[in-house]
Amino acid sequence: MRQNYNFERQRYSNKQKKRDESNVFKIYQILYKRYGSQHWWPGDTPFEVIVGAVLTQNTAWQNVEKAIGNLKRENLLSVKKLANVSLAKLSTLIRPSGYYNVKAKRLKAMLNFLTNEYDGDISNVKKKNIRTLRPQLLSVDGVGEETADSILLYGLSKPIFVVDTYTKRIFPRHGFFDVNTPYLNVQKFFMKNLPKSVKIYNEYHALLVRLAKDYCRTKPNCRECPIKGIK
């Protein structure tokens, strides 16, 4: 039976709950066994992760790498240096990542935020907790829930689960929550059913991306999907 989680109505029996707890973790184990550690996020510093989180919005990581490569080549990958680069130059440098005009503005907004609120020092940002940081990040132009949570988890090592389009595509296909479940409800679903662990949240999201690339593109291959029939 296909089960829709309607979180608002809270029709969620203890039996179903129990089953999900084990299944959500079981899926993690299956994926980890199959693919191993994904070594996310591919960035040398928290600031590089922040930049990458903005640049990867609706964009293949391959293209982001080119853009970040340009910034590295010019030795601009720090808050202070990048803050002194003009918008025009910034958009040229990040051009390979697509939407370069939009993203240049978004990066500038992020740089302003970091400079004004944290004196441009990421170690100051790290001292704050999720409850403080998440709303702050969300208030920055161009930072939505996924970008904010990616920064928190992968950039700042805060225990928060990142939900992306793949997550919202994979789980409904296997009979978990409904495709239209809001972001925060999906996030809550994972965090309730997993140990609170930066390591697990980190790998889980990365593993789902990995899985999606093999089996859950727009044209899915559910028949051979390693988590088929889990529920």
Add this chain to the structure above:
DNA sequence: GACCAGGCACATC
């Protein structure tokens, strides 16, 4: 040439 990728803001209804 079509389709897709580790979203988000904004307009309109």
Add this chain to the structure above:
DNA sequence: GATGTGCATGGT
């Protein structure tokens, strides 16, 4: 509150 649209490059 739901739905539609613009933003753009580079790989398959």
